[in-house]
Amino acid sequence: MAFGPSSRLGVSLFDETPPVECISGSSPEELEIVIKAVYRQILGNAYVMESERLTVIESQFKLGEISVREFVRRVAKSDLYRSRFFTSCPRYRAIELNFRHLLGRTPIDLEEMRVHSTILDEKGFDAEIDSYIDSDEYQSNFGEDFVPYIRGYKTEACQNMVQFTHIFQMVRGASSSSLKGDLAGKQPKLNSLVIQSTPTPVISPASSGAKFRNPPVTSRTRHGVDASENGKVYRIEVTGYRSNKLNRVSQFRRSNQVYLVPFDKLSQEYQRIHRQGGVIASITSVN
Incomplete structure (x- = not known):
């Protein structure tokens, strides 16, 4: 099926x-x-x-x-x-x-x-x-x-x-x-x-996830500290980074990024990504 x-x-x-x-x-x-x-x-x-x-x-x-x-x-x-x-x-x-x-x-x-x-x-x-x-x-x-x-x-x-x-x-x-x-x-x-037998996100091509391309397999960026005793760590896949300047000649696009973020930092990281012009392709729990 x-x-x-x-x-x-x-x-x-x-x-x-x-x-x-x-x-x-x-x-x-x-x-x-x-x-x-x-x-x-x-x-x-x-x-x-x-x-x-x-x-x-x-x-x-x-x-x-x-x-x-x-x-x-x-x-x-x-x-x-x-x-x-x-x-x-x-x-x-x-x-x-x-x-x-x-x-x-x-x-x-x-x-x-x-x-x-x-x-x-x-x-x-x-x-x-x-x-x-x-x-x-x-x-x-x-x-x-x-x-x-x-x-x-x-x-x-x-x-x-x-x-x-x-x-x-x-x-x-x-x-x-x-x-x-x-x-x-x-x-x-x-x-x-x-x-490395690495699974990839299954994201609808009709959404912003269609733009996500898995970055090279290297060490992932971890923001904050490990999850607290009652928390979890989440994997955030981000694509579409652009300059937020209104009067730009070109749209500067950086590489896709993957971040590992503890639950208590999730909201803060979400806001940071959007301030920088990123588009979140997916958020998944890793533990």
């Missing part, structure tokens, strides 16, 4: 759209729907111009010479995919995007990332793509005839809750693509989070 109201988490389109399957005897119009669904999923919701379409493999698919799975494989191995998501991206960004596009989830842990990095080193790009599509996981979830789809926001698709929270870093609304409209762009989003 999905976690929370899908409309608030930015996954409503994924949740409400049934998986696309190619059925024997499909009409040309139905086959075109499958083709578009493959492009949308494998190319990360990016726009595909007519001149970029892979007409040869589209024709093979329409003639029944290859299955949906083989069509997915050839799109993922194409120069179009390689140029967008491999040669122009750092290695671990490319790997995490492969997980999103081909298995519909995020990596489980650092070891899984290392396995795919080793495949790239020893066997190359084509073998890396094959490792997803030839996996038991792909076969059991999508088989020969289903187009892969985003499924990591459903808890049963994850092996742990850390991995579950990471999908919301990779998928921030169905209208954005894997690269455009994303604060990370071509930089890795999950690398440090996977290395």
Whole structure:
């Protein structure tokens, strides 16, 4: 089952759209729907111009010479995919995007990332793509005839809750693509989070939380002293710092910040953040 109201988490389109399957005897119009669904999923919701379409493999698919799975494989191995998501991206960004596009989830842990990095080193790009599509996981979830789809926001698709929270870093609304409209762009989003098995906030992209990008994994700033005997410590995630001057030429934005604040200092810290022009993305208890 999905976690929370899908409309608030930015996954409503994924949740409400049934998986696309190619059925024997499909009409040309139905086959075109499958083709578009493959492009949308494998190319990360990016726009595909007519001149970029892979007409040869589209024709093979329409003639029944290859299955949906083989069509997915050839799109993922194409120069179009390689140029967008491999040669122009750092290695671990490319790997995490492969997980999103081909298995519909995020990596489980650092070891899984290392396995795919080793495949790239020893066997190359084509073998890396094959490792997803030839996996038991792909076969059991999508088989020969289903187009892969985003499924990591459903808890049963994850092996742990850390991995579950990471999908919301990779998928921030169905209208954005894997690269455009994303604060990370071509930089890795999950690398440090996977290395240290760090969960991330699940925040609606419709709120100010959409602007929050988890800061680099370093020591967090702690304001005040430890919680009192009857108190708690809260984690405040802040984004959108801007200058409060009215006559400014540009809006100066600092990095996102995370603060650990005892309960008796919470109100004071809340006021300080807003005086400095910050926007609180979330406040959660850490003990």
